[in-house]
Structures are given as C-alpha cells and as structure tokens.
Amino acid sequence: MNPISRRKLIRGGVAAAAGLGGLAVADRLASRYGLIPPDGSGIYGPGETLTYACQRLLTTRTPAREFPRGMISKKPFANEIAPPTEEFKRMQAGGFRDWRLVVDGTVARPMTLSLADLKSLPMQSQITEVACEEGWSYIAEWIGTPLSGVLREAGVLPQSRYVVYYAIEKGLWESIDMADAMHPHTFLTMGMNDGDLPVAFGGPLRLRVPRQLGYKSLKFLTHITVTDDIKKFGSGKGSVDPDYGYSWYAGI
Amino acid sequence: MPTAPQLEEAKETRRHSAVVRVTHWLTFIAFVALVVSGFEIVISHPRFYWGEVGNVNTRPLFVIPIPASRDTVPTGYGYVMNDQNGWSRYLHFEAAWVVLLTGLVYGIYGLGSGHFRKNLIPARSDWTWRAYRDRIAKYLRRKRADRAEEDTYNVLQRTAYLVVILVLFPLVIWTGLAMSPSFTSAFPATAALLGGRQSARTIHFFVTWLLLLFLAVHVAMVALSGFWSRMRAMTTGEARDFKEGQ
Numbered sequence: 001m002n003p004i005s006r007r008k009l010i011r012g013g014v015a016a017a018a019g020l021g022g023l024a025v026a027d028r029l030a031s032r033y034g035l036i037p038p039d040g041s042g043i044y045g046p047g048e049t050l051t052y053a054c055q056r057l058l059t060t061r062t063p064a065r066e067f068p069r070g071m072i073s074k075k076p077f078a079n080e081i082a083p084p085t086e087e088f089k090r091m092q093a094g095g096f097r098d099w100r101l102v103v104d105g106t107v108a109r110p111m112t113l114s115l116a117d118l119k120s121l122p123m124q125s126q127i128t129e130v131a132c133e134e135g136w137s138y139i140a141e142w143i144g145t146p147l148s149g150v151l152r153e154a155g156v157l158p159q160s161r162y163v164v165y166y167a168i169e170k171g172l173w174e175s176i177d178m179a180d181a182m183h184p185h186t187f188l189t190m191g192m193n194d195g196d197l198p199v200a201f202g203g204p205l206r207l208r209v210p211r212q213l214g215y216k217s218l219k220f221l222t223h224i225t226v227t228d229d230i231k232k233f234g235s236g237k238g239s240v241d242p243d244y245g246y247s248w249y250a251g252i
Numbered sequence: 253m254p255t256a257p258q259l260e261e262a263k264e265t266r267r268h269s270a271v272v273r274v275t276h277w278l279t280f281i282a283f284v285a286l287v288v289s290g291f292e293i294v295i296s297h298p299r300f301y302w303g304e305v306g307n308v309n310t311r312p313l314f315v316i317p318i319p320a321s322r323d324t325v326p327t328g329y330g331y332v333m334n335d336q337n338g339w340s341r342y343l344h345f346e347a348a349w350v351v352l353l354t355g356l357v358y359g360i361y362g363l364g365s366g367h368f369r370k371n372l373i374p375a376r377s378d379w380t381w382r383a384y385r386d387r388i389a390k391y392l393r394r395k396r397a398d399r400a401e402e403d404t405y406n407v408l409q410r411t412a413y414l415v416v417i418l419v420l421f422p423l424v425i426w427t428g429l430a431m432s433p434s435f436t437s438a439f440p441a442t443a444a445l446l447g448g449r450q451s452a453r454t455i456h457f458f459v460t461w462l463l464l465l466f467l468a469v470h471v472a473m474v475a476l477s478g479f480w481s482r483m484r485a486m487t488t489g490e491a492r493d494f495k496e497g498q
Contacts, residue, residue, distance in 0.1 A: 245338020
C-alpha cells in the first residue's frame with residue numbers, strides 16, 4: 001500500500017466516523033425536539049425525517065396561503081367518496097341532528113359535541129386551496145371553527161403530541177402533530193362557499209388542514225383522540241397512508 | 253516514497269476529482285428515481301394547467317393522451333392504469349433530498365476548489381457567438397476534438413453543464429417546492445412568482461423534459477467519444493486513454 005492511499009484511507013475513515021457521529025447526534029436532537037415523523041423509519045425514513053424536520057423548523061406557525069374571493073373555483077371538484085353507510089343515510093335523513101363529534105384521549109375534559117354545539121363556537125372563514133396528491137386543486141371558502149378552540153375547551157394535557165381523527169367509516173383515520181392541530185387555519189369545517197358543507201365535500205363535518213395535501217383533510221369527522229403515543233394506533237405510523245406509501249406528513 | 257512533483261503528476265492524470273465523480277453518480281441515480289417516480293405520479297392526473305388551480309372541471313392547458321391511473325380522470329380510454337402512486341411518492345421525495353444535498357456538496361466544492369472557474373465557466377475569449385458557432389460547425393463536420401479539449405471542456409459543453417447546474421436543477425427544485433402547501437405557507441412567493449401552483453407543476457414537467465434531453469445528448473456524446481473510457485474517467489478518475497475509444 002503506498003502512502004497516498006493510506007493517507008486517503010485514514011482521511012476517509014475519519015470523515016465517515018465524523019459523518020456517522022454527526023448523524024447519531026442529529027438523530028438524538030431530532031427526536032428530543034419532536035422532528036421525527038411517525039413514519040420516519042425504513043428505507044424512506046431519512047427523506048421523510050428531513051422533510052418533516054425542515055417543515056417544523058420553518059413552518060410551525062406560518063399561515064396557510066389565502067386567496068381573494070374572486071379566485072374561488074366556480075366548479076370545485078368533488079373527489080370520489082365511499083358509498084354512504086346505512087348509519088350515515090339515517091343521520092342525513094334527520095338533517096344530521098344526531099351527528100356527534102367525540103373528543104377524548106389525553107384531555108382533562110372529554111366531551112361529545114353536536115353540530116349545533118360546534119356552531120355555537122366562534123365561526124371563522126378561510127379561502128384556501130385543496131391540493132390533491134394526484135396533482136389537481138381548487139380554491140373554496142371554508143367556514144368553521146378552529147380545532148384549537150375545541151382542544152383548549154377540552155384541556156389538552158401537556159404530554160400530548162398528536163391528534164388522531166376518525167371518519168364515520170370504519171378504518172378511515174388520520175393524525176396530525178400538535179403544531180398543525182393548534183394552527184389557526186386547522187378548522188372543524190361545516191360550511192363551504194356560503195352554504196352548508198355538501199356531503200360530496202365531506203359534510204356535515206370535515207377537518208380542514210390547509211397546509212397539507214387533501215388526504216389529510218378527512219371527511220365525515222366523528223371522533224378526535226388526543227394522544228402522547230402514536231405507536232398505539234394502527235401500524236404505528238400515524239395513519240393508514242404510510243402502509244400504502246403515502247407520507248404521514250403531507251405538507252411535503 | 254514519491255517526491256512532490258510526482259504526486260502532482262499523479263493528481264493531474266485524474267480526469268475528474270473524487271467529489272465530482274461521487275456527486276455525478278449520486279445525482280444520476282437520484283435523477284433516474286425521480287423520473288420513474290415522477291412518471292408514476294403524473295399518470296394519476298395526466299392533465300396540465302396554468303395558474304393557481306386546475307382539476308377535471310377546468311380547462312387544461314394540455315393533456316397527455318394516455319389513460320390515467322385514477323378512475324376520476326376522464327381520459328376517454330375506459331381503462332385505468334395500475335396505480336403506483338404510493339411508493340412513487342415516498343421515493344420521489346427521498347430522491348429529491350439526495351439531489352438537493354448532493355447539489356449543495358457539489359456547489360460548495362465547485363466554488364471552493366475552483367472547479368467551476370477552471371472547468372465550467374467559458375474562457376473570456378470564448379464569450380462570443382463566434383466561439384459557439386465555430387464549435388457547432390466542428391461538431392457538424394465531425395472533426396476530432398483538438399488536444400486542448402482532452403483535459404477539459406469546450407465552450408458548448410461548459411455552457412450545457414452550466415445551464416443544467418445553474419438553471420434547470422434550481423428550477424426543478426423551485427417548482428417542486430412551489431407545490432408544497434406547507435413550504436408555500438412560509439414562502440408564498442415561490443408559487444406566486446410562477447403564476448400559481450398549477451403553473452409550477454407544468455413548469456416542473458417541462459424542466460424534467462429538458463433535463464431528459466440533456467441526458468440523451470450527454471449519453472450520446474459520451475458514446476461517440478468512447479463510452480468505456482469516459483465511464484472509467486467518471487468512475488475511477490483515470491483518463492490517459494484518450495485514443496482508446498476512437
């Protein structure tokens with residue numbers, strides 16, 4: 001072995017060791033500050049972790065892009081929805097008077113709210129874009145009450161890290177971190193473009209998460225569970241999306 | 253123990269430095285992953301728009317005449333392609349990180365080591381249309397490269413590489429970020445300057461084609477000038493065999 005390659009070898013070794021050491025330190029820091037997403041393991045883990053960590057450092061408090069009223073889409077696209085269940089049809093026939101939103105988990109005061117209860121909370125509106133992972137998008141006005149208000153009412157316990165939310169259909173659920181859950185634009189949405197939120201768009205109740213792709217804005221919301229341990233839900237990756245190859249964090 | 257001048261000589265026989273070789277191949281692998289996964293993502297909605305919004309209820313700028321991988325897109329084929337969006341999206345964003353981080357390493361190295369100045373920025377005397385015209389004429393007459401081009405690039409190559417490094421890759425990264433609803437919440441101008449989210453998507457698509465065009469020409473030129481010797485130069489760095497591939 002000649003001296004050059006030995007020197008190179010040593011230099012390479014030191015660089016590799018420093019790199020690995022740096023990664024280990026970064027991993028420690030990232031998990032301490034909550035910068036690793038629930039699907040931050042496996043072969044796509046590094047990419048997901050880099051994306052989520054950067055987004056949390058850059059965009060924890062930034063407001064969603066809002067648009068002027070004139071930009072509201074004339075014909076918003078209603079994506080496919082699963083055929084409504086019997087239970088849903090029954091509630092729809094009754095004008096959704098029996099629709100309930102259950103709030104539980106790591107909260108001081110679990111509660112059950114009707115749509116009337118939700119509508120008695122401060123109502124706000126936002127004109128934001130729904131962007132689907134497929135590539136299409138539309139802009140609409142969304143009317144509802146910020147999720148943060150309901151969570152404050154319920155008294156989120158300090159150890160809470162994620163908000164898990166379920167649709168009326170079994171097996172449909174999502175989750176977001178506390179930063180997105182408490183974000184002022186994350187709405188419990190009941191109205192769209194000056195009317196009630198149509199069933200085709202997730203009515204009577206949809207969680208709007210405008211800073212993430214459409215699939216995080218779950219339709220037909222019935223249940224919210226605040227948790228300190230996302231591993232207890234499903235396959236532990238924060239929703240069913242990662243099982244199908246879709247990022248848990250869809251702010252991209 | 254070799255003396256200093258010998259060491260210098262040993263270095264000079266390297267056609268490409270280790271940083272250039274490693275970042276070149278990492279970028280190549282990541283680019284292939286991005287193109288394959290990008291294609292899979294596009295077929296879920298093979299319609300393109302201009303402006304902020306676009307969906308099947310709005311008029312497209314153009315449509316790729318292929319069946320889609322989602323049945324919500326009316327393509328007229330009555331056939332839905334296999335949906336591979338899942339792993340494609342995970343792969344796309346991970347490969348994007350590889351390109352971005354590799355590009356950062358390459359950019360810092362290129363500025364710090366003088367690689368850009370020495371190998372990529374055309375010589376002052378070549379900043380004329382005439383220099384470009386002469387080199388194009390040389391290619392068209394299929395003249396052999398002269399001795400001066402053995403160890404470095406001619407003005408056309410330099411320009412092509414600079415366009416890829418300074419224009420196409422930054423633009424494809426920018427338009428990608430402009431499609432991120434979270435990134436644009438912090439930096440709305442990234443989308444607004446391009447005319448909106450759908451414009452960004454359309455530009456992203458065209459820049460990909462320009463990068464593919466570059467790749468095709470690049471590979472063709474490598475093949476013409478001696479495929480294996482060029483591959484060796486970019487892999488091990490050795491390039492004393494200029495005549496070998498003729």
